[in-house]
Amino acid sequence: MKRSIDKAAMVIVTYKRQELLANLLGSILNLTVAPWRIVVVDNENSEQTRRLVSEFSDKVDGLWGTTVVDGDGQEHRVVYAPQETNGGGAGGYSAGVGKAYQLGARWFWVMDDDVAVEPRGLELLAKWTDRFQVIQGSRLDYDGGPFYWQYHFIVPMGIPDPVAPSAFDSSGFRPMNTMCFEGGFFSRQVVEKIGLPDPRFFIYWDDTIYGYLASKVTRAVEVEDVVMRRTREIGNWDMGGIRQLNSTSDVNRYHIMRNRGYMARYFMAHGDYRPLVFALGTLATAAKEIIRLLAVDRGHIMTGIPKIIQGWVDSRKLLHDSDWKPMAPLKN
Template sequence: MAVTETFDPSTATIVIVTYNRSGLLTKLLESIVRMDPKPGRVVVIDNASADDTGEVVASFRERLGAELVYRRLEENTGGSGGFSEGMRTAYELGSTWMWLMDDDVEVLPDGLARMGAWAPRFRSIQGRRYDYDGSAFYWQYRLSIPLGIPIPFAPADFDETGYRAMNSGCFEGMFIHRDIVQRIGLPDPRFFIYWDDSIYGWLASRLTNAVIVNEFVLQRTREIKQWDMGIRHLNASSDMYRYYILRNRGIMKHYFAAHGAYRPVRFFAGTVLTFAKEIIRLAVVERKLSRTSIGKLFSGIRDGRTIARDRTWKPMPPLEPVPARA
């Protein structure tokens, strides 16, 4: 689908999801103060934080330079639930573009201008990020759909076009048009964390030419332990993430099946590879092959099978049309 309208920064909304990290959120909001141009709105979804997040947001209301909308949820719904609520809020406010990000990044001053330069051509756009140390952050932007896993070594270089096609997504920087959001529906909060943005990006790529562009627009502000393998990194994780990495493959199965892309044997092979990757992460990056951590992997597999066998399970529905407005 061709895009013809000229990009207007005031029609863009930055959607931030935060949880008990007011210090990081402060850095992100400070970076938005420095932006030129600025978005029309900033939506902050607070996943029931117990720290001073509400006070931090209030302190920026007069100085942000954009309309600030704050929603504090009654319980922690994970990144998936937070981005689902944030996108719903932005959509109902009439935002044309929604720029999603976690609280552990900063926006570069010209970030919105760089993303907006591609808006007349594409409707699902991913910019690039600097890592905590200033190096280019590596992200696997291609999925093997039959296996249901990222392709490990998708080319990281760009040609003269300045972009590459992608069939995945990352909520740390996804820039998406409301028309695509309306047709896909909201991000699925049932993921809680992990695979939610990959599936959402895949759904977007089925409707439009989804791309990652050679534009650095974000900088990570939180250091994560990594194993540097030269051509890519493997990050440290947590037992909670390990559980959802495997549990949520049951949800992935339903989405692939709903769109005729589920291949049982190859998807099972992808689950085996995912399990093996997490064992490597434990042994090499975190150096703790504990019974608790390995148990989380098996619990995730067990609960994922239960979800996969649920015949009442349905994907998220499209949204009702709401007129866009500035």
């Protein structure tokens, strides 16, 4: 018997990638377990995306019918959430999780527009919900091979563990202290305790810190069940086996460095900040980005290095921002 999940909401963040979004929405129609809600956050606020989501909503209602709300009411499963400004992935997830929470969701399955869900994705996640409140399903890469994700975060340095083992043991899960919003799955209780994702990150490290915070209040795990696949080909440097260094943009490079300031502030708030060790992590992060420029993004060396430096400088400003406060819990 397929196990359902009480009020599971999918939260999708999209921006100017209607073709990828259409592919994801099409894959959702093949799910063996119907989601309670599907919240599509449109950071572009595009009429084209609005039409695409409206057509998808009609298909969903025809396939699964409307969804139950508190009392005897029925509403459309699909909720379109256009944003007045582009808040990046971080702002989109904060708005999307907030909307789903407001609607009454009890579980949140978050993802970008450049993935497709596996038919049994939600069904496979459901089997872990009686044991864990934060679950990261496994993914396939765009070429159909396994996608390795760095599930262990070295907190004192503020960097992913580059040598964490890739194989699962017989339990089918392993502990993690981070999260990836490309398929992260978490409960309402966790959101109530740690608050919404922090929109100030704009892009990068927002999901890492959300997973770090979640691991402070519950046991977070990655499971071996494959629940989705990536659909966008990204240039990369194959580092042997399933590990690789992917191409990125100068905008990402800037935020990779700048947002370490936010990361440090969260570590300070939870007693995990070690200045000298964290500084070593910042040096390692900058070195990794320079290696990425030399190995994968050689055409961006002249623009990329200034972005790394500027992000580093701005991260120092965040460390000394007297007005900064962490995201507040939704329930005390």
